[in-house]
Amino acid sequence: xxxxxxxxGSVFYASHAWHPFFLQGxxxxxxxxxxxxxxxxxxxxxxxxxxxxxxxGCDIGFGELLAAGEISRRPRxxxxxxxxxxxxxxxxxxxxxxxxxxxxxxxxxxxxxxIAEGASIAR
Numbered sequence: 001x002x003x004x005x006x007x008x009g010s011v012f013y014a015s016h017a018w019h020p021f022f023l024q025g026x027x028x029x030x031x032x033x034x035x036x037x038x039x040x041x042x043x044x045x046x047x048x049x050x051x052x053x054x055x056x057g058c059d060i061g062f063g064e065l066l067a068a069g070e071i072s073r074r075p076r077x078x079x080x081x082x083x084x085x086x087x088x089x090x091x092x093x094x095x096x097x098x099x100x101x102x103x104x105x106x107x108x109x110x111x112x113x114x115i116a117e118g119a120s121i122a123r
Contacts, residue, residue, distance in 0.1 A: 022053065023053065023056055023057055023060060024060070025057070026053050026054050026056065026057025026058075026060075027057040027058070027060040027061035027064065028057070028061065029047075029054055029057055029058055029061065030057065030058045030059075030060070030061025030062045030064075030065065031061050031065070033045065033058075034061075034062075034065055034070070034071065039070070040071070041062060041065065041071040041073070041074070041075045042075045043075055043076065044075055044076045044077075044078060045058055045075050045076070045077050045078065046078045046079075046080055047077065047078065047079050047080070048079075048080050048081075049079040049080070049081055049088065050081070050085060051087070051088075052079060052088050055077055055079045055088075058077055059074075059077060062074045062075060062077075086100070
């Protein structure tokens with residue numbers, strides 16, 4: 001995945017999301033929440049997200065805590081997305097036969113300008 005750089009040469013973006021252990025790192029969010037809450041799982045977790053890696057990481061982390069007997073149940077995980085970059089919401093709506101007016105997943109290929117830059121991903 002290269003693109004043209006300032007000097008005209010090719011620039012390669014070595015995305016952290018393509019690293020094979022990336023999700024193992026994001027699961028620490030679940031462990032930190034569990035520890036900060038006195039070694040208890042919350043009832044619900046609302047996670048700001050772009051592509052969903054922190055949602056997947058929380059699912060992995062809370063799943064491991066459940067398997068280890070450290071918690072008795074998983075918390076409900078919710079993701080919140082900026083409207084300008086909401087592929088997860090759009091995909092769920094499309095799957096249920098509804099629409100939010102956004103392009104379909106096949107058309108998600110260009111970032112959309114937003115002040116929520118940390119959650120802005122290629123649609």
